[in-house]
Structure formats: structure tokens, C-alpha cells
Amino acid sequence: MTDAPVTIEGLACPVPLTHGEQIVMGHGSGGKMTHDLIRKTFLPCFDNPALRAGDDAGVVRIDEKTRLAISTDMHTVQPLFFPGGDIGKLAVCGTVNDVAMVGARPLYLSAAFILEEGLEMDVLGKVVASMSETARTAGVQIVAGDTKVVQRGKADGLYINTTGIGILMPGIEVSGANACPGDVVIVSGSLGEHGMAVLAARGQLGLETDIQSDVAALNHVIAEVLERCPNVHVLRDPTRGGLGTTLNEIARQSQVNITLQEDQIPVRPEVEAACAILGFDPLYIANEGKFIAILPPGDAEIVLDILHKHALGRQAVVIGEVHADPPGRVLMKTSYGSTRIVEMLAGEILPRIC
Ligand code: MG
Secondary structure (H helix, E strand, O other): OOOOOEEEOOEEEOOOOOOOOOOOHHHHOOOHHHHHHHHHHHHHHHOOHHHHOOOOOEEEEOOOOOEEEEEEEEEOOOOOEEOOEEHHHHHHHHHHHHHHOOOEEEEEEEEEEEEEOOOOHHHHHHHHHHHHHHHHHHOOEEEEEEEEEEOOOOOOOEEEEEEEEEEEOOOOOOOOOOOOOOOEEEEOOOOOHHHHHHHHHOOOOOOOOOOOOOOOOOHHHHHHHHHHOOOOOEEEOOOOOHHHHHHHHHHHHHOOEEEEEHHHOOOOHHHHHHHHHHOOOHHHOOOOOOOEEEEOHHHHHHHHHHHHOOOOOOOOEEEEEEEOOOOOOEEEEOOOOOEEEEOOOOOOOOOOOO
16 A cells, blocks of 8 residues: 555545555445445545544534534345335435434435336335335425436446435534443344345345334434433444444444443344344344434433333343443453453445345
């Protein structure tokens, strides 16, 4: 590698030259390779405080009173329809949730479509109807959009990009950088259902299962939590890369240790069984309707009480706590009493699940 900065065809480029390195599927995993790609290629070129914060949405201040949260997401899931959802529902929920995860109230979305020549119009109609219904339920409006068509064979039916904008209430300061020693870690429900539901829809599980994707808009339940407990430090949805990767991101952002209790981590028996057969760890399987909340221990009871009364938080549970040392690390106290390191997802185990 050459040291930055370099010049490529007259453009000053802060990205180090890699001499032929190419994009591989792992760059889309949401795990370590995605993080390295962002850190080495995108961040040096686009660098600014909102992006550097490394949260699910960028937060920008417009004036004394107004802060906006902006997030964007591409959706390439295959197949387009799976148990519990479809690419349209995923595209709305994914962006609504990322805006909500910085403590903002999502208001408006844009939706952009890459359509493949030959796509059945009825398939598109069904996806768009699903987006409409999901947006209505989430209380957001889709106010802008774009459509491009590519030739047959150049896309898998359709891809969707959604961008969302939301507003932050005064006093709300939620970021992956705000976890403090002594805080507790709550997860809103059981893990791994989305990833395994998509695999089942592809016929790759090799067994009959009724696992449904958990895809859901979390903004209303998050709003309830923040109304009662504005002092929540961190919110994040463990999507691609799963809980293991998400907690590693937070441990690095906050420079803290997060220690989990293995026997507290909620996984449905059918997900556990499917993971065992395929050799997957549910810690790294994607969720699309769950979130992590990290907060002072005094608020844990209130948040659990809110979640237990909500359809999207019935199985919410404390799964760990935050310590000062070792900073940037996630540890797991196992059911056998030993402690192991939980790393960020390396490589790609389930491509194209969102
Ligand atoms: Mg997210």
C-alpha cells in the first residue's frame, strides 16, 4: 500500500492505493470488512462530524433548536418475499429504525428503485403496496423517489434505496459513543429470526421450519422508551452482523467493555436448532425488528416495563453490563462459567439478507 494522500488522474485522493484489491461479498456483511471499507475508503473522502460519529443515522444541527437525523439504506434481499415480510417492508423499516436509533422521530422517507427489465408489474405492485402499508403503520410519509431500469440479467428483479429524515427532541443524546461503565445492556427480544427466515425462504435450511422474519418498525416503541427515560445512552438495531458485531461497534465507539451473560441471551428454540445444524452462531445472524438499549441501571426496570407491555418487546431482557476494562472489547460469560471474547463478524455468512 502507498501512504495517503495520493493523486489519481488529477484528483487528490485521501484513499490509499490497494493495487488491484477488489470488492468481495464480505464487504457487504456489515461486519469487520464493511467497517474497514467505510474507515479506509469512504470516511477519508467524505469526512465530517456527523459521519465520523459512526451511528445508524447522521445527526446535523440546523439551528439552536433543530437537529435532524438522516439515514439511508440499500435493499437487495433475495428472495423478494420471505416469511414475515418482503423487500418493501424491509426497505421502510430498515431506514425508519436507523433514524429512530439516534433517538430521532422519523418523519419522511424517499424511495428509489432499480428495476430489472422483465420484472412482473404485479410483483412491483405488491412490493409498493407493502411499503405503503408499512409507512402508514410507522407514521412516516414517502415524499420523494426515483426509478431506473436496467437490462435483463443486470439486477435480481429489483433493488430499493430508502432515505429517511427525522427530528430530535431537545435533551435527547443517544449515540454508540455514550455507553458508560455501570450501564446495563437490554435487548428487546429474541435473536436471529430475520436471517434464518430468509435462508428458509431460499430453501437453504434443509429442514421444515416456521421461523418468521421479525421485520418491524421500532420508532413507536423507541418514542415511548425515550419519553419515560430520556437518559438512555445508546440505542442500536442489531441488523447485518448481528448482536455480536453491533456490540463491538458500541464498545469501540465508547471505549468500554461490554460483558454479556450467555444464558440471558434470548434465542427461540427453532432458530437455535437451525443455527446448530448449519454451524451458525445466533450472535451474528441479522435481526430487523429488535434493538439494544444501553442505559443507567436505575432506568432498567422502567424500560423493561415499557417493553414488556409492547408487542415488539415482550421478551426484552438484560443481557449484560458495561465496564471500563478492557476498552473496545465484548466478552461473554458462558453458561459453563468461563469467559470468551466476542469478535466482530469476520467475512460473510449470509449474503443478501437485507
Ligand atoms: Mg442500524
